[in-house]
Amino acid sequence: MRLSWQIADGYYLYRARIKVSTTSKQAQLGATQFPPGQVKNDEYFGRQEVYHHELTATVPVARAAAGTLELPLQVTYQGCADAGLCYPPITKPVSVTLSADKAGAGGGSAAPGTPAGGDAEQSRFVALFSGNIFLMLGGFYVAGLLLAFTPCVLPMVPILSGIIAGGGGNVSAGRGFALSLSYVLGMSVTYTAAGVAGAAMGKEVQALFQTWWVLALFAAIFVAMALSMLGLFTVQMPAAVQSRLAALSNRQSAGNFGGVAVMGALSALIVTTCVGPALVAALLVISQTGQLVRGGAALFAMSLGMGTPLLIVGASAGKLLPKAGAWMELVKKLFGVMMLAVAAWMLARIVPDRVALVLWAVPALLLAWLLWTGTRSVPGAKWGLRAAGMLAALYGVALTAGSALGGTDPLAPIPALAAKTHELPFRRISSVADLDREVAAAHASGRSVLVDFSADWCTSCKEMERYTFTDPTVQAALAGTVLLRADVTRNDADDQALLKRFGIFGPPTIAFYGVDGQERARYRVVGYMKADAFAARTRAALNASS
Numbered sequence: 127m128r129l130s131w132q133i134a135d136g137y138y139l140y141r142a143r144i145k146v147s148t149t150s151k152q153a154q155l156g157a158t159q160f161p162p163g164q165v166k167n168d169e170y171f172g173r174q175e176v177y178h179h180e181l182t183a184t185v186p187v188a189r190a191a192a193g194t195l196e197l198p199l200q201v202t203y204q205g206c207a208d209a210g211l212c213y214p215p216i217t218k219p220v221s222v223t224l225s226a227d228k229a230g231a232g233g234g235s236a237a238p239g240t241p242a243g244g245d246a247e248q249s250r251f252v253a254l255f256s257g258n259i260f261l262m263l264g265g266f267y268v269a270g271l272l273l274a275f276t277p278c279v280l281p282m283v284p285i286l287s288g289i290i291a292g293g294g295g296n297v298s299a300g301r302g303f304a305l306s307l308s309y310v311l312g313m314s315v316t317y318t319a320a321g322v323a324g325a326a327m328g329k330e331v332q333a334l335f336q337t338w339w340v341l342a343l344f345a346a347i348f349v350a351m352a353l354s355m356l357g358l359f360t361v362q363m364p365a366a367v368q369s370r371l372a373a374l375s376n377r378q379s380a381g382n383f384g385g386v387a388v389m390g391a392l393s394a395l396i397v398t399t400c401v402g403p404a405l406v407a408a409l410l411v412i413s414q415t416g417q418l419v420r421g422g423a424a425l426f427a428m429s430l431g432m433g434t435p436l437l438i439v440g441a442s443a444g445k446l447l448p449k450a451g452a453w454m455e456l457v458k459k460l461f462g463v464m465m466l467a468v469a470a471w472m473l474a475r476i477v478p479d480r481v482a483l484v485l486w487a488v489p490a491l492l493l494a495w496l497l498w499t500g501t502r503s504v505p506g507a508k509w510g511l512r513a514a515g516m517l518a519a520l521y522g523v524a525l526t527a528g529s530a531l532g533g534t535d536p537l538a539p540i541p542a543l544a545a546k547t548h549e550l551p552f553r554r555i556s557s558v559a560d561l562d563r564e565v566a567a568a569h570a571s572g573r574s575v576l577v578d579f580s581a582d583w584c585t586s587c588k589e590m591e592r593y594t595f596t597d598p599t600v601q602a603a604l605a606g607t608v609l610l611r612a613d614v615t616r617n618d619a620d621d622q623a624l625l626k627r628f629g630i631f632g633p634p635t636i637a638f639y640g641v642d643g644q645e646r647a648r649y650r651v652v653g654y655m656k657a658d659a660f661a662a663r664t665r666a667a668l669n670a671s672s
Contacts, residue, residue: 270431306440312390
């Protein structure tokens with residue numbers, strides 16, 4: 127449904143005071159979707175978002191059955207005059223007639239004029255909150271399961287595998303599953319609590335854990351764990367600190383359930399930094415409706431979906447990992463190399479790209495050395511391991527040489543051999559004032575605008591840059607469009623103001639403005655999107671009317 131207010135000059139409405147409800151048992155309402163408003167420092171209410179002149183908000187509706195339905199609504203709002211007089215809240219009864227078409231009955235098809243994939247994907251998840259709780263939990267579990275196979279979550283596999291492998295040859299399938307369950311529950315509880323707290327406070331909690339010193343600290347812990355598994359714990363730190371790190375890594379390697387749960391909790395905050403439609407939908411419902419329990423249950427179901435492959439890894443550990451012997455020692459060291467790769471992945475977010483190549487070269491060269499020298503314990507696979515070691519050595523050398531030659535891409539480290547791609551000319555904006563200025567200038571010249579929210583620690587943002595924005599079809603769709611990029615890595619006051627202006631929770635999020643200077647909010651992109659789908663979304667957004 128679309129609700130519109132015409133606001134007289136000299137007056138304004140408070141966003142926080144607008145509520146929509148229904149007494150009908152035949153339909154349920156989702157979270158109201160608002161456009162960005164203006165920030166006002168109110169003498170009595172503090173910092174508020176308000177609307178002048180006009181306001182149009184949309185409300186998702188989930189219906190129990192097809193057929194024409196008279197839906198009674200109670201719409202509450204409150205406004206003030208610029209002169210200083212405020213009015214008491216007003217509740218107006220409104221009746222809306224929903225037609226008997228398929229779109230009205232179940233949302234199975236788009237409304238007229240809406241392209242496939244139109245309306246932000248999170249709207250579908252928002253609608254789930256209004257329906258059957260078991261369907262809601264199932265939908266969010268499936269969303270988490272799909273998210274588990276993205277680069278945001280995959281780094282947890284070597285972390286958990288290394289912890290299980292550190293137990294040596296006495297890892298049964300049952301114990302491996304129990305360790306994995308401890309890890310997944312630690313991750314899920316922390317992910318849920320952080321999401322609920324962040325949405326309730328209106329902040330993105332995970333961004334707070336992406337500062338350079340936090341990432342560096344936990345990268346050091348992973349390095350300590352790796353060196354312990356390699357049998358070469360030689361971190362040059364004061365004795366007291368070194369002994370604490372050694373004790374920590376030894377506890378994780380031995381499979382201490384409490385320690386494994388702590389590692390899962392840390393992974394939820396530091397490793398899983400994806401922002402996708404399901405996560406945004408849950409955070410929107412929590413922040414706008416205050417449904418903490420229902421929103422928290424959705425987040426918990428989604429995090430369990432993310433952890434399901436980890437449970438499979440744990441349950442199979444007793445079968446996939448040999449029980450004893452020198453081969454098991456080599457396997458343990460190989461997982462140590464994977465731990466170093468996780469540390470390099472973390473540090474790559476906060477160091478220059480050329481330095482990141484050198485960081486990636488360290489586990490590659492160490493892997494080469496292990497595979498070459500470890501063949502004595504597995505003579506049957508000697509030449510296969512040595513061949514793999516030579517490939518790892520060549521890759522490590524290529525990374526090192528690429529860094530010296532100015533390379534930045536670990537998948538194509540040698541610049542001269544890398545495929546030539548045309549990068550889009552994004553302009554950096556760092557504040558709401560920058561945004562308004564650029565949009566106004568584009569409107570004056572009759573050009574559309576794309577705003578890309580990105581961050582150094584956002585893995586999906588890097589995917590968009592590498593695979594989507596370099597695609598010729600996407601670049602053709604964006605021809606003539608002003609391209610703006612808001613880097614919210616620092617998460618400072620200006621970054622938070624930009625995120626609040628759009629009512630979003632973090633990158634990657636992409637917004638479109640038409641030539642009229644108005645945002646096409648229904649076409650926002652949240653999370654990674656492949657090039658073909660993004661090109662189609664771009665054309666639909668830029669050709670749509672406001």
